[in-house]
Amino acid sequence: MSTLTQILRTTGLxxxxxxxxxAAHAQxxxxxxxxxxxxxxxxxxxxxxxxxxxxxxxxSIKVTPIYAGTYQETIVKALxxxxxxxxxxxxxxxSTDMFTLIDEDAxxxxxxxxxxxxxxxxxxxxxxAFMTNSQTDGKTWGVPFQRSTVVxxxxxxxxxxxxxDPNKPPTTWDEQIEFAKKLTKRDASGxxxxxxxxxxxxxxxYWLFQGFTTQAGAELMNQAGDTTFYDKxxxxxxxxxxxxxxxxHKVMAPGVIEWGTTPKDFFERKxxxxxxxxxxxxxxxxxxxxxxxVAMLPAGKRLGSPTGGGNFYIFKKSTPAxxxxxxxxxxxxxxxxxxxxxxxxxxxxxxxPDSWETPAMxxxxxxxxxxxxxxxxxxxxxxxxxxxxxxxxxxxLNDGLQAALTGAKTPEQAMKDAQAEAARILxxxxx
Amino acid sequence: xxxxDVHVHGWLLLLPAIxxxxxxxxxxxxxxxxxxxxxxxxxxxxxxxxGTDNYAVMLDDPVFWQSVVNNLWFALGTIPVSIALAMxxxxxxxxRLAGRTWLRTAFFTPTVLPMIAVANIWLFxxxxxxxxxxxxxxxxxxxxxxxxxxxDTALACVILVAIWKEAGFFMIFYLAALQQIPPxxxxxxxxEGASRHYxxxxxxxxxxxxxTMFVLINxxxxxxxxxxxxxxxxxxxxDNVTSLLLFYIYEVGFKFWDTSYAxxxxxxxxxxxxxxxxxxxxxxxxxxxxx
Numbered sequence: 001m002s003t004l005t006q007i008l009r010t011t012g013l014x015x016x017x018x019x020x021x022x023a024a025h026a027q028x029x030x031x032x033x034x035x036x037x038x039x040x041x042x043x044x045x046x047x048x049x050x051x052x053x054x055x056x057x058x059x060s061i062k063v064t065p066i067y068a069g070t071y072q073e074t075i076v077k078a079l080x081x082x083x084x085x086x087x088x089x090x091x092x093x094x095s096t097d098m099f100t101l102i103d104e105d106a107x108x109x110x111x112x113x114x115x116x117x118x119x120x121x122x123x124x125x126x127x128x129a130f131m132t133n134s135q136t137d138g139k140t141w142g143v144p145f146q147r148s149t150v151v152x153x154x155x156x157x158x159x160x161x162x163x164x165d166p167n168k169p170p171t172t173w174d175e176q177i178e179f180a181k182k183l184t185k186r187d188a189s190g191x192x193x194x195x196x197x198x199x200x201x202x203x204x205x206y207w208l209f210q211g212f213t214t215q216a217g218a219e220l221m222n223q224a225g226d227t228t229f230y231d232k233x234x235x236x237x238x239x240x241x242x243x244x245x246x247x248x249h250k251v252m253a254p255g256v257i258e259w260g261t262t263p264k265d266f267f268e269r270k271x272x273x274x275x276x277x278x279x280x281x282x283x284x285x286x287x288x289x290x291x292x293x294v295a296m297l298p299a300g301k302r303l304g305s306p307t308g309g310g311n312f313y314i315f316k317k318s319t320p321a322x323x324x325x326x327x328x329x330x331x332x333x334x335x336x337x338x339x340x341x342x343x344x345x346x347x348x349x350x351x352x353p354d355s356w357e358t359p360a361m362x363x364x365x366x367x368x369x370x371x372x373x374x375x376x377x378x379x380x381x382x383x384x385x386x387x388x389x390x391x392x393x394x395x396x397l398n399d400g401l402q403a404a405l406t407g408a409k410t411p412e413q414a415m416k417d418a419q420a421e422a423a424r425i426l427x428x429x430x431x
Numbered sequence: 432x433x434x435x436d437v438h439v440h441g442w443l444l445l446l447p448a449i450x451x452x453x454x455x456x457x458x459x460x461x462x463x464x465x466x467x468x469x470x471x472x473x474x475x476x477x478x479x480x481x482g483t484d485n486y487a488v489m490l491d492d493p494v495f496w497q498s499v500v501n502n503l504w505f506a507l508g509t510i511p512v513s514i515a516l517a518m519x520x521x522x523x524x525x526x527r528l529a530g531r532t533w534l535r536t537a538f539f540t541p542t543v544l545p546m547i548a549v550a551n552i553w554l555f556x557x558x559x560x561x562x563x564x565x566x567x568x569x570x571x572x573x574x575x576x577x578x579x580x581x582x583d584t585a586l587a588c589v590i591l592v593a594i595w596k597e598a599g600f601f602m603i604f605y606l607a608a609l610q611q612i613p614p615x616x617x618x619x620x621x622x623e624g625a626s627r628h629y630x631x632x633x634x635x636x637x638x639x640x641x642x643t644m645f646v647l648i649n650x651x652x653x654x655x656x657x658x659x660x661x662x663x664x665x666x667x668x669x670d671n672v673t674s675l676l677l678f679y680i681y682e683v684g685f686k687f688w689d690t691s692y693a694x695x696x697x698x699x700x701x702x703x704x705x706x707x708x709x710x711x712x713x714x715x716x717x718x719x720x721x722x
Contacts, residue, residue: 076685100688105474191574192560202580203666253559255580256669261558270560391686402669406582 029325031063034091036074036310038146039279039346046345054332061325071310075100078315082106087315090326095133095311096386096394098141099225103388107313109139113327122331125352129307132383136225142311143330144351146342148279149305149374149381150211152298156291158183158194158272169295170273173215173241176298180251183272196251198271199242200259205401206385206394207306208275211297212238214304214382220397225387226429230397230419238300239411243404256402263287277308278374281347285368294370296377303380309348340364349374387422388429396421460701467695471688478691485695495696497671498679501586505675506654508590513597514646518639520598521605522631535606542600550663553592554579557664579665585673592660597653601646608642609635644715651707655700676700 033051037043044067051063068074071094081087082104093101101107114123123140130144156166162182170176180196187193199208206220213220218234221227229235245252259276266274267287275297284292297305312330314323332338336354340361343350355361356375365372387393400418403409409417467485472478489495524535541549556563557578565575578588612635620630658677661667667674667682674682680700684693 072686079688103473104688189572189574191569202668253575253577253580255577257577257580258554258558261555264555264558265560268561389687391682392689395682395686398668399670406580406669408582408670 027060029061029321031061031090031322031325031329032088033063033065034068034074034078034088035065036068036071036092038071038310039283043346046342050333050338054329057332058328061328063329079104079106082315082317085317087317089318089322090312090314090330092145092310093313095142095144095147095307095309096384096390098133098136098311098386099388100390101313102141106316107141108316108323109141110143110314110327111140113324119331122334125354127351127353127378129378129381130351132223133307133386134311136223142313143334145310145312145334146346146348147307147309147351148277148348149307149377150208150275150297151278151305151373151377152273152275152295153266153284154273154293154295155266155269156293158269162272166291167293169293170298172298173300177245177249177251180245180273181249184251194269195253195271197245197273198252198257198262198265199245199275200257200262201401201405202256203259204398206397207308209238209242209397209401210306210382210385211275211304212242212300214306215297215300215302216241217301219382220385221387226426228387228393228419228422228426230400230422231415236412236415239401239404239415241300243411246405247407255406278349279309279347281371283347294373296373296380303377305377305381306384307381308384349378387426389425392425393422396425463694463697466691467698469691471691485692488692489695489699494671494674494679498674498676501672501674502655502676504586505590505593505657506651508587509593509597509654510647510650513594514601514643514650516594516598517601517646518605520602521609525606525609538599538602540599541596546596546659547663549596550592550660554664557588580669582669582672585665585669589660589664589673592664593654593657597650601650604642604646605639608639612638644711647715648708648711651711652704655704
């Protein structure tokens with residue numbers, strides 16, 4: 001029922017947009033633009049402002065932002081519209097949706113809109129860590145926009161109470177356990193009143209798991225997106241470490257930990273440290289009633305975190321003029337100044353190094369150094385898990401992770417099963 | 432000639448309804464059936480006829496079977512309890528007690544609240560350590576438990592939310608049915624010296640049977656098409672223990688974009704629900720007394 005209404009709404013919307021664009025002046029190019037909202041803050045208002053400002057500077061182009069729900073809902077709407085023949089001209093979707101969009105023949109490479117030297121410089125200006133999820137087969141398919149990494153937040157007051165230096169977060173796997181043990185508080189009857197740490201495992205456990213695997217020195221997939229390495233010894237070792245946090249060391253709540261309530265657990269002092277997206281920075285800053293710190297994730301064999309978040313894509317089933325107009329808009333919104341402002345307003349990582357050199361960003365980081373942590377972590381960041389049949393291949397891993405975390409399977413068995421399932425799904429895509 | 436006119440006239444009157452029924456009910460069902468025999472079209476690969484391959488895949492699909500089993504437990508857990516609860520609540524607020532309007536509203540509230548928002552609230556009820564449930568169990572000194580995150584309790588927690596939502600809705604039907612029962616029956620029973628309990632068992636419950644049947648069919652259908660709580664509260668996790676059929680169909684169709692497999696799964700759901708409804712009509716109809 002709900003999916004049906006969604007489809008009807010989307011097609012209705014697409015039809016309305018089509019009618020509007022034919023009715024408009026021949027010179028004005030209409031660019032319907034779907035965007036999701038995935039973190040707190042007045043995202044819709046900000047996007048509308050950008051569109052108005054852009055149209056002022058480019059009177060011949062009319063960008064129409066359309067709020068489309070969560071990332072998941074936005075891609076459902078965009079792909080449904082694509083199948084009905086009238087997709088948005090551009091859309092912000094997960095960087096990991098790249099292979100899905102390519103396989104559906106829904107998007108065009110960005111390279112076609114890169115013609116001048118200035119354009120080439122623009123495409124090279126983004127953090128390389130973000131581009132790994134935008135490129136495959138020698139082509140660039142997405143432009144980084146609202147990107148993130150996983151970071152560690154810690155409660156400085158809790159550190160003080162536990163006799164730890166409030167300004168020194170754990171930097172290694174061993175320290176993380178050692179600190180977390182000191183931070184775990186139990187009452188007289190042995191019930192935990194404050195956990196040492198929390199790594200959420202609902203929704204997209206693979207993303208946080210990629211923190212552990214990267215630190216263990218493992219990669220989960222290849223750049224071509226047709227092979228996964230879920231059963232590598234390093235991956236099993238990473239999962240063992242995660243499982244041990246609750247079963248062996250008893251510093252994290254057992255079972256699956258909810259993504260959505262984790263920041264709240266942190267605010268309520270139910271956990272002293274948490275792993276979550278840097279996109280939650282503004283949220284934590286507004287709601288934590290204690291002094292907190294933000295740090296890079298602790299290192300295993302090395303430092304590491306996956307990147308995450310959304311890219312701009314340009315859809316195939318729109319006119320060349322519309323695609324050009326969309327490219328112009330994307331280039332406009334990712335200038336250093338705007339990328340910086342977007343990062344300041346939302347907590348996302350500004351996507352290009354030179355945006356961190358702008359006066360606005362420098363001033364922001366000076367007053368709030370935590371904002372720079374995600375940027376500093378980028379040199380250690382890896383591409384987010386993304387393959388052909390992405391959702392299905394990822395689900396195989398998610399199921400395995402949850403099975404291990406709830407004690408139904410050993411880490412080794414869970415990863416072996418997940419790998420077998422992923423290999424089965426990816427077989428048709430092997431070249 | 433006159434007779435034909437009447438028939439044409441009659442069919443013309445029916446035409447709008449038939450057109451809508453065909454367009455929005457029968458055509459999608461037939462299209463789904465047809466799609467389930469084709470492969471999923473991807474941009475570069477058009478759909479091709481694959482016969483019953485999708486159904487063969489289904490037989491080997493562990494998540495599908497787990498969803499079926501979960502769904503049976505879910506139905507078993509929600510239907511009897513929510514119907515019994517609805518009946519008890521209706522009998523209670525049908526009496527002339529003080530504040531019954533307030534009570535009726537309270538019982539009905541869950542039904543009118545948007546379920547996504549409600550599921551979010553329940554998510555916090557179940558939160559380990561400071562959720563409502565934990566506060567209560569904490570009073571008795573019980574250890575903290577991760578309700579939605581453990582395999583043993585996740586499905587039960589989802590069932591509880593469904594009962595909480597459904598019972599109030601079914602209560603409305605029972606309340607309407609109770610008010611249809613003529614007061615003269617109660618007066619006659621009182622004159623005959625029948626106990627309250629006897630009157631309830633031999634008069635009220637039989638007269639409520641048509642409603643019970645209606646509610647039962649609805650309850651069965653609802654229990655197989657639940658998807659919103661699952662998406663908000665557990666997304667089928669941990670490790671698929673709360674994956675129900677419709678949630679799995681949603682996942683296959685709109686996350687994996689395997690639309691033809693989703694179509695095949697939908698056909699299974701349609702057939703199962705159709706059979707259940709038929710069986711209910713066949714068996715219960717005989718036992719139902721209509722006034």
